[in-house]
Amino acid sequence: MPRVIVDVMPKPEILDPQGKAVHGALPRLGFHGITDVRQGKRFELEVDTTDEATLAEVAKVAETLLSNPVIEDYTVRVEG
């Protein structure tokens, strides 16, 4: 069964306290090469087909429920 991936990320201009917390922990663990971390969400949607109508529906789901367009951007891609 095909799978569609929706990635949701905080918009670049929106503060990401979780990413900051992760980034802040890295030096304590001995990792010094990473200059920034931003944390988002990944959704895996199982679908019957990946035709145009289905992908349009997934985009609608991503826009109305999976992300909040005020603070987040999303991308949709078919896996495989």
Added chain:
Amino acid sequence: MAPKVGVVTFPGSLDDVDARRAVRIAGAEPVALWHGDHDLQGVDAIVLPGGFSYGDYLRCGAIARFAPIMTEVVAAANAGVPVLGICNGFQILCESHLLPGALIRNDHRTFVCRDQQLVIENASTAWTSDYTAGQTVTVPLKNGEGGFVADAATLDALEGEGRVVARYVGGNPNGSLRDIAGITNERGNVVGLMPHPEHAVEELTGPGTEGLGFFTSALTALVAR
């Protein structure tokens, strides 16, 4: 007959009982509303209380927005019925697009729980008419995701149109842009507020009674109608 103010209980709501109590102390009749119903039971105003509706899964308020009763709440709000969202209720109003902007995790990443001073900037909404503009009040504040954000144009519009209802005084507790604690819609009937006026309605159980004005304001607005 006293106006009826409905308080919606979602799975995970915490402050619904306190909100009903505040409504009663203000002199209105509290009505418990259930998220799963399509029935506002003829109430004259609506409070969306604080808490963690649907476990705050996905985003705070994101799933509550699609609760059955929200169809009726959104329609009522658009028809001019006074609606107050407190804390999680504010998040639900933003997710429902009844108010602009969004609430994100506190900038300092810790939950904040303290008595918070606010300045009431707009005393002409359905929920603030018993205050005077410029008045400061102290009510409890308790949130993990209370940082109000919106783009600069939206913030400018909110300020330009007098739609900032309350601002934090004495230190910004959560990173809210421009110290915004509460906003209203263009019509002034929908108000979202991150602090908790329902916890400041009796001397015994709060920092004072300065939160009561939000609830008596709605009563005043309803009686005058």
